[in-house]
Amino acid sequence: MRKEFSAVIERLAKEDESLVFITGDLGYNALENVRDVMGPRFINAGVAEQNMVGVAAGMAYKGYKVFCYSIAPFAVYRCLEQFRNDVCLHNLPVFLVGNGGGYGYGIMGSTHHAIEDLACLSGLQNVKTWIPAFADEVETVVETMVAEGRPAYLRLGAGPKTPEGAQAIGSFRKVRSSEAPKGTVVALGPVAANVLKALESSEQLGSQFDVYTALNLPPDLPTELVQQWGSTGNLLVVEEHVSIGGLAQQLSVRLLENGASFRNFTSLAAQGYPDGLYGDQSYHQRQSGLDAANIQARLEAFLTN
Incomplete structure (x- = not known):
């Protein structure tokens, strides 16, 4: 960038x-x-x-x-x-x-x-x-x-180009749609590429989850998104930032204030340095469960719960 x-x-x-x-x-x-x-x-x-x-x-x-x-x-x-x-x-x-x-x-x-x-x-x-x-x-x-x-x-950071057909809604962008979503993923920053990779690697998942990115904090969350996300029953938030003060925490307050509820609400966030070692960015993403493989596993779990 x-x-x-x-x-x-x-x-x-x-x-x-x-x-x-x-x-x-x-x-x-x-x-x-x-x-x-x-x-x-x-x-x-x-x-x-x-x-x-x-x-x-x-x-x-x-x-x-x-x-x-x-x-x-x-x-x-x-x-x-x-x-x-x-x-x-x-x-x-x-x-x-x-x-x-x-x-x-x-x-x-x-x-x-x-x-x-x-x-x-x-x-x-x-x-x-x-x-x-x-x-x-x-x-x-x-x-x-x-x-x-x-x-x-x-x-x-280092991010690809915006997927075709992306739609801005408040401080969010809808970057992937499904006809009858069974869950929603909201990503913050370039780690969104890992989310898209996880969905593209599974035809089943790719057809059942909507994907949004958040452009701002504090978030501007329109009522229509509260309703759309709540209707799917499953929400996964992915961010390369600690959970305290990050997107998931700020978003959860806005959702609760607007009466949204979810069967499953999962936050994937930066975990610091679990083993005390340093590596490249992808190494730390794997350590924090922000890699495409773990994101895919979390979404698959949504469909079985």
């Missing part, structure tokens, strides 16, 4: 001189096009994320719209206080961009993983978090962030 991100920033920067881009000494071989177009509006703050966000808040207060870029854990955890106090409480147009959300940086270990980032940010005042599942969603997301002009966080 980083390629799509840099392309839309380059285009918007040519159209809007109020845009500023600050990087925390990252983005090599990815953001040179942005640097060349923006000139002095492209700033390398160095390894000083707290200062980066403080400077961004000051510039936003003076009328600029500022992107702050780093890998996800550095963009979120190192400057959480500055983003909360300087940006969110003043409702300023500063946009954190974290690359490699979830276990994206794999073998580099826990210091480079962001599996609690959405819990940290989605509860702050005035902020909206954006978690595209597909690479071609990034352009529209960035355009919307700039247009809304409010505090935001964009979590980037």
Whole structure:
């Protein structure tokens, strides 16, 4: 998604001189096009994320719209206080961009993983978090962030293109339909590709489950989705994020408030480091049961219960 991100920033920067881009000494071989177009509006703050966000808040207060870029854990955890106090409480147009959300940086270990980032940010005042599942969603997301002009966080990963026929409903997108669904799957971010792989590997499952992706936290859940999901009786939530403060927890509150009930409600979420070891992203997904094989097994269990 980083390629799509840099392309839309380059285009918007040519159209809007109020845009500023600050990087925390990252983005090599990815953001040179942005640097060349923006000139002095492209700033390398160095390894000083707290200062980066403080400077961004000051510039936003003076009328600029500022992107702050780093890998996800550095963009979120190192400057959480500055983003909360300087940006969110003043409702300023500063946009954190974290690359490699979830276990994206794999073998580099826990210091480079962001599996609690959405819990940290989605509860702050005035902020909206954006978690595209597909690479071609990034352009529209960035355009919307700039247009809304409010505090935001964009979590980037490695995702395929959106399946044909996807339909936006509130902060969700329906990406796979069945004629008479016996269950619903809601995925957060690029791990949606594992869900689609699980369904494509089984003709039986593929014809019996609807699949949605969630684009925002906190979620905007339309009443029609509450009714549709509740009517199937089975709901599986899949996210590369810890369960506390994640999609399943936030979604369950909205569903309960609207009177939905399910025969089976299952949450698959990041489990941290069960064996104390590090590996690539797929290794950690398997450790957490976020791989296609385990997703398929959970959906098969729905049909037998």
